[in-house]
Amino acid sequence: xxxxxxxxxxxxxxxxxxNREGDLxxxxxxxxxxxxxxxxxxxxxxxxxxxxxxVWCFDVxxxxxxxxxxxxxxxxxxxxxxxxxxxGKVETGTSVRTCMFSYSSNTAVFSTDKxxxxxxxxxxxxxxxxxxxxxxQDPIMRIPVxxxxxTSILWGPLDETVISGHEDGxxxxxxxxxxxEVHSVHDHAASxxxxxFNKDGTHFVSAxxxxxxxxxxxxxxxxxxxxxxxxxxxxxxxxxxxxxxxxGGGQEAMEVTTTSTRVGKFDARFFHLVFEEEFGRVKGHxxxxxxxxxxxxxxxxxxxxxxxxxxxxxxxxxxFEYQFxx
Amino acid sequence: xxxxxxxxxxxxxxxxxxNKGPLPPSTEVFENGFKIVTEYKFNDDDKKVKIxxxxxxxxxxxxxxxxxxxxxxxxxxSKDDKPGPDPATTIVSEDVYMHFLSxxxxxxxxxxxDALEKLKANPEKGAVKxxxxxxxxxxxxxxxxxxxxxxxxxxxxxxIGVPGAMGDKAAAPQSKYIPPSLREGANxxxxxMNMKRDDTLAIRIxxxxxxxVESDLEELVKTFGPISKxxxxxxxxxxxxxxxxxxxxxxxxxxxxxIVGLNGHGYDHxxxxxxxxxxxxxxx
Numbered sequence: 001x002x003x004x005x006x007x008x009x010x011x012x013x014x015x016x017x018x019n020r021e022g023d024l025x026x027x028x029x030x031x032x033x034x035x036x037x038x039x040x041x042x043x044x045x046x047x048x049x050x051x052x053x054x055v056w057c058f059d060v061x062x063x064x065x066x067x068x069x070x071x072x073x074x075x076x077x078x079x080x081x082x083x084x085x086x087x088g089k090v091e092t093g094t095s096v097r098t099c100m101f102s103y104s105s106n107t108a109v110f111s112t113d114k115x116x117x118x119x120x121x122x123x124x125x126x127x128x129x130x131x132x133x134x135x136x137q138d139p140i141m142r143i144p145v146x147x148x149x150x151t152s153i154l155w156g157p158l159d160e161t162v163i164s165g166h167e168d169g170x171x172x173x174x175x176x177x178x179x180x181e182v183h184s185v186h187d188h189a190a191s192x193x194x195x196x197f198n199k200d201g202t203h204f205v206s207a208x209x210x211x212x213x214x215x216x217x218x219x220x221x222x223x224x225x226x227x228x229x230x231x232x233x234x235x236x237x238x239x240x241x242x243x244x245x246x247x248g249g250g251q252e253a254m255e256v257t258t259t260s261t262r263v264g265k266f267d268a269r270f271f272h273l274v275f276e277e278e279f280g281r282v283k284g285h286x287x288x289x290x291x292x293x294x295x296x297x298x299x300x301x302x303x304x305x306x307x308x309x310x311x312x313x314x315x316x317x318x319x320f321e322y323q324f325x326x
Numbered sequence: 327x328x329x330x331x332x333x334x335x336x337x338x339x340x341x342x343x344x345n346k347g348p349l350p351p352s353t354e355v356f357e358n359g360f361k362i363v364t365e366y367k368f369n370d371d372d373k374k375v376k377i378x379x380x381x382x383x384x385x386x387x388x389x390x391x392x393x394x395x396x397x398x399x400x401x402x403x404s405k406d407d408k409p410g411p412d413p414a415t416t417i418v419s420e421d422v423y424m425h426f427l428s429x430x431x432x433x434x435x436x437x438x439x440d441a442l443e444k445l446k447a448n449p450e451k452g453a454v455k456x457x458x459x460x461x462x463x464x465x466x467x468x469x470x471x472x473x474x475x476x477x478x479x480x481x482x483x484x485x486i487g488v489p490g491a492m493g494d495k496a497a498a499p500q501s502k503y504i505p506p507s508l509r510e511g512a513n514x515x516x517x518x519m520n521m522k523r524d525d526t527l528a529i530r531i532x533x534x535x536x537x538x539v540e541s542d543l544e545e546l547v548k549t550f551g552p553i554s555k556x557x558x559x560x561x562x563x564x565x566x567x568x569x570x571x572x573x574x575x576x577x578x579x580x581x582x583x584x585i586v587g588l589n590g591h592g593y594d595h596x597x598x599x600x601x602x603x604x605x606x607x608x609x610x
Contacts, residue, residue, distance in 0.1 A: 004417070021389065318424065
């Protein structure tokens with residue numbers, strides 16, 4: 001396969017994501033302008049200019065009309081996808097680490113960092129009729145998080161719960177009617193870098209710094225499968241059509257300069273979902289992979305790396321013909 | 327869809343006398359489903375370079391919402407980009423392949439290793455032969471290693487037919503200096519250095535097929551008697567047999583028996599031609 005290299009960022013990629021239909025690919029990096037690309041040919045549609053710091057997270061709504069970004073400049077901004085204009089913003093006390101639209105896109109959730117005497121908080125905001133007045137609006141709900149901060153977040157089924165991954169490896173489910181923790185599991189030993197749903201949202205996969213990715217049941221938070229590697233996992237994604245999970249990672253950014261690409265530590269690694277066994281690898285990045293996403297049709301995937309490149313890979317027929325031996 | 331992007335090469339450097347002149351305008355040609363963009367620019371050495379990029383135009387049927395998004399004007403940093411991918415931000419990178427890690431491969435590797443382990447564990451099978459004492463163990467594990475007994479063992483075993491410096495060795499004075507030819511483990515070298523091989527004991531086998539290797543040849547001739555040397559002529563490049571070989575026997579009668587037995591013998595779809603390698607003295 002000949003990957004498309006998208007070179008629109010000057011610094012390390014923090015997140016990449018396809019929209020629901022898979023025609024657009026969004027990318028954010030540690031520079032201040034997230035980009036949007038046509039996934040098919042790698043053409044850049046535009047960039048969202050306005051943030052003053054690292055863009056840690058973003059999400060795009062169901063209809064691909066609204067784009068939500070959280071950044072290190074202590075703000076969360078809402079954009080019009082089509083023209084890159086800012087619709088509204090929310091000022092926060094600390095940087096915004098995670099954000100996500102609810103399934104219906106009526107509400108959105110974001111979490112803020114813990115700093116000095118400010119606690120980590122999860123906020124739920126109403127984005128139905130968002131405009132410039134968003135900045136003065138109070139959140140619908142504000143959940144203070146005791147203990148370690150939230151590093152990744154997902155909406156639970158029917159927008160009734162929120163699932164958060166924490167820096168100490170804990171995964172917690174919050175009930176939004178009561179604003180309380182329903183239950184929490186502690187299967188990971190280190191920071192959870194990424195949480196991603198499977199196609200129908202019944203399971204999700206977590207990527208953790210403790211060198212593993214785990215598959216969880218969304219309802220019960222029961223750990224079903226563990227995919228082990230030798231280095232921190234920064235991102236994991238589930239294939240929508242195959243029983244495959246792809247893991248991306250590498251060692252800490254500070255150790256990258258002393259590592260050769262040939263060691264293969266920067267490969268995307270494909271595991272069988274059920275047998276927890278690695279069956280394939282794809283090389284390409286010069287640094288650790290920070291974010292991974294499957295195209296919604298499962299025929300291609302994209303990876304964003306510490307090297308600042310986003311690579312869009314369309315699978316060869318050999319990938320689909322490959323039969324796992326068991 | 328960038329089908330392929332042809333990078334400039336030195337062959338595309340525009341040979342133009344007016345090197346500093348204005349650049350020709352870039353052109354876009356649409357040809358049966360391909361868009362060919364030709365651009366001219368100066369490279370680092372101030373030479374004019376022609377860059378030709380070929381794009382494949384594909385039509386796809388998509389849902390209305392996707393089609394609508396396709397018509398959105400570009401914005402932000404891409405505001406001034408032309409339609410189609412911009413080579414500054416979108417690069418078609420080198421081919422990469424998914425490297426499949428097959429479980430079977432690992433198993434095979436393991437089996438091979440097992441075989442080697444077995445061999446190591448059971449040297450009694452006869453596959454292992456010590457170079458110094460001909461015992462059934464690895465040379466490095468030889469019990470005679472480093473002992474004086476070694477030289478004696480070797481000498482006792484030496485057949486009578488081999489001429490050489492054996493006598494000298496036994497008579498060597500017990501001084502501190504031992505010449506290399508007499509040192510332990512140096513027997514082979516001593517032999518070849520000092521000994522004149524008797525060419526009258528050699529036979530020449532010709533009309534061998536290309537696929538013959540030394541071990542085949544050894545199989546073939548060893549039935550006639552002990553052999554001191556086999557030389558198989560091989561092609562330097564391919565390593566295939568060149569069609570002939572010399573075999574040195576230890577005893578003359580074995581050599582002549584081999585000639586009688588093998589000359590005209592069918593081997594590997596060819597009929598062998600075997601004779602003395604040197605014309606024999608008449609009185610012999």
